[in-house]
Amino acid sequence: MDFCAVSETLHINEGSKNEKYKTLLQQIPALIGDEKDPIAIAANIVAALKQTFDFLWVGLYRVKGNELVLGPFQGPIACTRIAKGKGVCGMAWERKTTLVVPNVHEFEGHIACSSLSNSEIVVPVFADGEIVAVLDVDSIAFGTFDEVDAFYLKNIAAWFVPLD
Ligand code: SME
Numbered sequence: 001m002d003f004c005a006v007s008e009t010l011h012i013n014e015g016s017k018n019e020k021y022k023t024l025l026q027q028i029p030a031l032i033g034d035e036k037d038p039i040a041i042a043a044n045i046v047a048a049l050k051q052t053f054d055f056l057w058v059g060l061y062r063v064k065g066n067e068l069v070l071g072p073f074q075g076p077i078a079c080t081r082i083a084k085g086k087g088v089c090g091m092a093w094e095r096k097t098t099l100v101v102p103n104v105h106e107f108e109g110h111i112a113c114s115s116l117s118n119s120e121i122v123v124p125v126f127a128d129g130e131i132v133a134v135l136d137v138d139s140i141a142f143g144t145f146d147e148v149d150a151f152y153l154k155n156i157a158a159w160f161v162p163l164d
Helices: 017-032 038-053 087-095 147-160
Strands: 057-064 067-074 081-083 099-101 119-127 130-139
Touching: 017 038, 017 147, 038 057, 038 067, 038 147, 067 087, 067 130, 081 087, 087 099, 087 119, 087 130, 099 147, 119 147, 130 147
Parallel strands: none
Antiparallel strands: 057 067, 057 130, 067 081, 099 119, 119 130
């Protein structure tokens, strides 16, 4: 049997949200290893986030012209294209900022990809001052995300660059 070059086991800290994020971040360099392909890297980071927190949906939308286009993700199937300014993702892109949405049903223009989603966070991924993608995370629970998630997800987002 041949073994995959990536460490087989993702360590998941059973402590606080802070500790879970810290443990995940520490493992990202090992998770990437020698890999250079940005989609392969992003796919495993997204999977590690999903595995650590069991969020409903974790994924990337990449900037392609005037739209965001679905990238590597884990969770239910999702819409493939989002226009600038539309939904939480398009608005985070347009405003160049992280958006924390405690209740998606109260967010005007929210795009419901899964009826199970009740709260959401969208973090822009920057490269040379430009947004090249957004990291979108959805939760079944209301009010899942706060400044702790925003802080760590921004750190995680930096590992997605470069994205082609
Ligand atoms: N809810 C997002 C759309 C993407 S899905 O959640 C995966 C939005 O409003 O932009």
